[in-house]
Amino acid sequence: MHKDRFGHTVTGANTEALESYECALEAFNIYRGDPVGLIDQALEAAPGFVMAHVLKAYMFGLATEPEGTREAARLLAVASELSCNERESSHVAALRPLIAGNWTAAATALDLHNLHYPHDLLALQAGHLMDFYRANSRNLRDRIARVLPLWSREMPGYSIVLGLYSFGLEETGAYAHAEDTGREALDRQPLDCWAHHAVAHVMEMQGRVQDGIGWMSEREPYWSGEDNLFKVHNWWHKALYHMDLGQVERAFDIYDRHIAPDLGGVALNLVDASALLWRLHLSGLAVGDRWQAVADGWDELADGKLYPYNDWHAVMAYLGANRGDRVDAIISAFDQASSQSETDTWAQAIGMPLVRGFSAFWHEDYATSAKTLHGARFIVNAFGGSNAQRDVIDWTLAEAGLRSGDSGIARGIANERLALKPHSGLNRDFLSRALAMGDGAV
Template identity: 65%
Template sequence: MLTDRQGNTLSGASAEALDLYSRAVVAFNLYRGDPVTLLNQAIKAAPDFAMARILRAYLFALATEPEAAQAARDDVAAVKAYRLNEREASHVAALDQLLAGEWSAAALTLDRHNMRYPHDLVALQVGHLADFYRANARDLRDRIARVLPKWPADIPGYSIVLGFYAFGLEETGAYAQAEATGRDALDREPLDCWAHHAVAHVMEMQGRAEDGIGWMIAREPHWSGDDNFFQVHNWWHRALCHLDLGQTEAALALYDGPIRQGTSAMALDMVDASALLWRLQLTGQDVGNRWHELARAWDSHADGRLYPFNDWHAVMAYLGAGRGDQVERLLATLRSGETSREASVWAKQIGLPLVEGFQAFWQGDYGTTVERLHPARFIANAFGGSHAQRDIIDWTLTEAALRGGYRDLAEGLAHERLAAKPHSPVNRAFLNRASALGDRPRQVA
């Protein structure tokens, strides 16, 4: 029987389909090229090729977009009619849970899968992404730590596994080890966007904005190509470095250029666009009518049910564009949704207070902003994104405390931010503004 590059057997494959599938897996690993087209071709060449359809279902499911989720369900329904080996059947079980909105159940299924099949690179990457989407820093690290000793350096994909591990180390605060591991991965495979991204995160979390800009510029040829799925997110990371240095014009130029010039309709790209425009707005930068295009792009994705992390970012765009009706639509869905699925629990317990807090901020109701965002910041790491992405909550809360005259809170938050990034002009400005509020601080209700 035919096997993949790591030695896992593949049901229903042909030699031609295997070559196409192998290229799709590499494209997935590197976030470079078009894995879906390659998988379409593999399925056409071998209609009963289970892993080709399983990988395509994963790609659609991980897009966190309603239409793509339905395409994933169609693939899962089809593959259940195939003759599957135990490894492939385990994948289908994880997909069922993922598509039911049970992210942690799917991740736990993949935990067990990864320990039984440690060289299943597709499962490792999907599990890693499931950990990211549910913001489980420990499993981002330990999913890889459990299997890495079983990966000799000569097995294809070893460098990719190192890149995953680098990001898990960064999200758990092991910054020096994360950077060293990420650089090791890149020495082995310079095109590994996830490893590059892990090192960029280290520099962001350590407040090394100048290093971050230098890192992005020096390695730009490796991650900025038009066929690179990760390019927008990496441009976003560079924009964060400019913002940390107070260089708002440079950040806005990146938004107008590589981040949004293509008006991408992918949810992941739109999350970055919303998050950058919101930060720019917080700094006082006039973003003009940019919100309107972005809000229109969100219309086909923000349903209040599939993935609340996306809905929250859609709300930023709707607020900026003055589309209060869409904000109220999402609020109604978040408030009324059932709570039997994990994604629904995220929506009600985390997405709802974040949306309410950001809406209150936009409306100038800083007291309500503080009431909603102060407690939400401690639970928001349960439903998606990285520490760098979720920092927008603390930034908005700090700005609300300043604008609302809550000096004690504003000073405390500014000191907290400066402890992490003592050289950040943005954080220093927070403290200076808090100190200027006077000797009669307003108390939070």
């Protein structure tokens, strides 16, 4: 029997297939290259290689795209019919709830899996991404903390584990520890996009925008290559730094040169595009026809059923592109969610108020938007993305308060934001505008 580089026995592999699998896993670890092409080579060499099917199923199932989920279901069906050892069967069992839209059940299954197989890097990374997609900041940190003492610096993949831990630390507010851990990860593997972006998040959350621009610029060769699957998101981070400095033209330039050309029908890239254009719109800038391409990209991916966090971002683009019919279709799908899966619950309890709040804002019903988003923002940590990504909700709420003439909301949100990022030019502007309104409230 063959064993992987962590010492796990793998069923159905041969030497050639295992080599391709290891290369695919490394590419997946750092979000670079062609992990799907590599895993296809492994399956061609050994069609009964269970973990090759499992790795590919994770890659497609975690993409939050309808076609990808269907492919993941096909791969799971094949893997389920193959002879598996105990570790492989545990992976197959974790994939089932993921594909059914029950992210917490899948994440919990991998949590338990790693208690028995602490050196299973694929399980750690897949589980970490599940925690990210369900916005469970505590487990982003603690999933890794539970096993990190069992890793040594000499082990393959140690730098990747540090990168995962860095992001979990950042999302739970341990910024200094997160930055130190992320920098150590990058000292060991400079191409680790996840570790790089964890440090970028630290600087964003601390309002260290000049440091952030320097960080992105100095390391640009490591994260901006054509084969880098995470480059759009890192460009998005750089654009946010420029926006906080009031350098909106720089943000537009980043969008036009580095985000718009790489939308490619990829949900993660379209999320970034929608979110950046929405922030530019909030800043009072004319986005123009940029919305159209983003809206078109969402047509095959936003179905109101698979992942409501994506659907909410699609609504931003549909509003901008004046496609009310697509907004109505997503609202209708949310209304009809059967509550048979966790994502159905997210759609009704979280997706719906966000869509309604953002729609009200777009249609200049700022009072309704403020009222809706003020309540919604306290429940959104149950699904989707990072603290930095979800900040667009509070940003929209602040603008809704200002534009509706509600000085109480406007001042309160500005004070709240300044308490966390006192040097933010954007937040100081919010407070200045709120104070200029006087004490009247609607």
